[in-house]
Amino acid sequence: MNSYSRAHITVRFTKRNCVPPPRRRSPKPSPSPPEGRPVANMWAFGATDEIRIADPRGTLLRLWSYLDAHRATLVGAAVSILVVSGLSMIPPWLAKHVIDDIIPRSENAGTKLAQIGVALAMVHIARAVLTYVNRYAIAVVGQRVVLTIGREMFGRLERMPMRYFERQESGVTMSRLVNDVNALQQALIGPTVNAAVGIIDMCIYVFILTNLNWRLTLMIVATVPALIVTTRVISDVLRVRYRRVQESAARVNAVLQENVAGVRVARAFARERTELQRFESQNRQNMGANMEAVRVQAIATPTMQMIAAAGTALVMWYGAAQVMTSHTTIGELVAFMTYLIAFYQPIAQFSEVNNVASQALAAADRIFGFLDQPIEAEKPGAVDLPPIRGYVRFEGVSFGYQAEQTVLHDINFDVQSGEVVALVGHTGSGKTSLANLVGRFYDPTAGRVTVDGYDLRDVTLHSLRSRMAIVLQETFLFASTIRANIAYGRLDATDAEVERAARLANADEFIEKLPDGYSFNVAEGGSRLSRGQRQRIALARAILRDPRILILDEATSDVDTETEVQIQAALDRVIEGRTVFVIAHRLSTIRNADKIVVLDHGRLLEIGSHHELIARDGAYRQLIEMQFAPVRASAEPVSVPVA
Known part of the structure; x- marks a missing residue:
């Protein structure tokens, strides 16, 4: 194999100089994703998911499947709630006994009242202890369920196909992982307990009230259907309203995330006012969605209170009449009214609950919709890829990001183990798409890609990608130390191995000059380093992985000549003995490759070495001559370099 970078001629195959053929019209939008949600439009400023009404029964049943794993704890909490509810029935009964039995007779009244006081104190202490037990138990279950759902969502996110990230805004995804999970968490911890206690209490109150006075109880029961209907209607309306609130909040998050990530672009083009207007527009939509929910809440509470007040008024009117006709006692009426107030008290809480x-049901619906998204397909029975030599073959490969748009057409060529292959062509010719198929970020729509004879669709994704490394043009570094970012290539690497990889990538010199050396925190995206420094850290990360297949996507673009020389020198050491795919515009990066694949609008035009393609006087030579055209126009004639 030839030396990879003897010459460092910084000539670019750029769109400006190459003047590629006219690009085809933009494709139609891709079909709607699962659940009928439309694909996001970047100019819609975050419009993504359409509002759909949650299926309460299906959502609750699915949520219960998570709670069922903690059945023993929930049963213990339920027993505790029942005992607490039973204890809460005792004070009104004792009040009735005091009014009807102790006060009229007065003998030993002091002793009896003292005993009742002690009994009440013990009841309240027992209630306090048991309330702590059931609330803590349910909170534990709620936190564990949220932890499980959060883990499943993040695991799902890690396995989402690349198409998901292309059509979904990151702010919307963040909203689901954070806001929706928090909404579910709040419901599982507090209101769940209140609702459970309230329902149990109401059932017990109905039983006791019936025993006290069934005629008065009938008046209360007459108001229950109105309460149920009101609650059901309000729940249905609120569920839709809160779905809209969460969707609008997700769009606000999307705008925020984009502005944080693109703050330099916004300021460079003096678009602060435009972005502020954009944010205000989304924020106002969010406020409008919240106000719609608030209006429903504002109607719900007084409506339910009016129903409760009507029932209470009927009981007071009829109960007073019964006392005056001696059909009931004063103590019995007082106890009944006390139980009645307690019976209606949960209704006020139900409005908040x-x-x-x-909110929780709407959030759960969005969460389960996220969990139902398709993940990267792995063929049933896929095998682990054994240690490989790195022989890659494209056999009749065609590919398109959408069904109606093909970006690669019948590609056929092979790459021997240890060869360096340069992918050349104008912007949009299919270079990156071809490289993406090697990493199986996408599957071909026709044909197959093999490594050492294994169809990539027949091997596990982990075993394939663990034998590869990629260095991208837009290098991403995590908000951590330089050591941690390099070690990301192999998490069990020692400090010595990390530093060796840095030396091979020509990164050790600038690292040692930093204030904390390898412990220097690069900040989010590596913003505290220059582009060339980030590229060398990314290269060190790839070196540490020791891959058999290495993909370099514009790894030396947009850096100065001195930095390019350093990166090229590092690449000379790294590529030895590996299969390397190089996507590049610079002649210095591709001229010494073993094979150069020339692409045009997804079709393979030529393949061969630099010397062979120059001799053919075809598309490759024309691309190079276009690069030198500006030089010829302003200076003496320059011959095309062939060595």
Whole structure:
């Protein structure tokens, strides 16, 4: 194999100089993703998911499948709630006994009242202890369920196909992973307990009230259907409203995320006012969605209170009449009214619980919609890829990002183990798409890609990608130390191995000059380093992985000549003995490759070495001559370099 970078001629195959053929018209939008949600439009400023009404029954049943794993804890909490509810029935009964039995007779009244006081104190202490137990138990279950769902969502995110990230805004995804999970968490911890206690209490109150006075109880029961209908209607409306709130909040998050990531672009083009207007527009939509929910809440609470007040008024009117006709006692009426107030008390809480539960159901619906998204397909029975030599073959490969648009057409060529292959062509010719198929970020729509004879669709993704490394043009570094970013290539690497990889990537010199050396925190995206420094850290990360197949996507673009020389020198050492795919515009990067693949609009035009392609006087030579055209126009004639 030839030396990879003897010459460092910084000539670019750029769109400006090459003047590629006219690009085809933009493709139609891709078909709607699962669940009927439309694909995001970047100019819609975050418009993504359409509002769909949650299926309460299906969502609750699915949520219960997570709670069922903690059945023993929930049963213990339920028993505790039942005992607490039973204890709460005792004070009104004791009040009735005091009014009807102790006060009229007065003998030993002091002793009896003292005993009742002690009994009440013990009841309240027992209630306090048991309330702590059930609330803590349910909070533990809620936190564990949220932890499980969060883990599943993140695991799903890690396995989402690349198409998901292309059509979904990162701010919307963040909203689901954070806001929706938090909404579900709030419902599972607090309101769930209140709702459970309230329902149990109401059932017990109905039983006791019936025993006290069934005629008065009938008046209360007459108001229950109105309460149920009101609650059901309000729940249905709120569920839709809160779905809209969460969707609008997701769009606000999307705008925020984009502005944080693109703050330099916004300021460079003096678009602060435009971005502020954009944010205000989304924020106002979010406020409007919240106000719609608030209006429903504002109607719900007084409506339910009016129903409860009507029931209470009927009981007071009829109960007073019964006392005056001696059909009931004063103590019995007092006890009945006390139980009645306690019976209606959860109704006021139900309004708040209903709001939180509606938010949680809408959030759970979005969460389960996220979990139902398709993941990267792995063929049933896929095998682990054994140690490979790195022989890659493209057999009749065609590919398109959408069904109606093909970006690669019947590609056929092979790459021997240890060869360096340069992918050349104008912007949009299919270079990156071809490289993406090697890493199986996408599957071909026709044909196959093999490594050492294995169809990539027949091997596990982990075993394939663990034998590869990629260095991208837009290098991404995590907000951590330089050592941690290099070690990301192999997490079990020692400090010595990390430093050796840095030396091979020509990164050790600038690292040692930093204030904390390898412990220097590069900040989010590596913003505290220059582009060339980030590229060398990324190269060191790839070196540490020791891959059999290495993909370099514009790894030396947009850096100065001195930095390019350093990166090229590092690449000379790295590529030895590996299969390397190089996507590049610079002649210095590709001229010494073993093979150069020339692409045009997804079709393979030529393949061969630099010398062979120059001799053919075809598309490759024309591309190079276009690069030298400006030089010829302003200076003496320059011959095309062939060595």
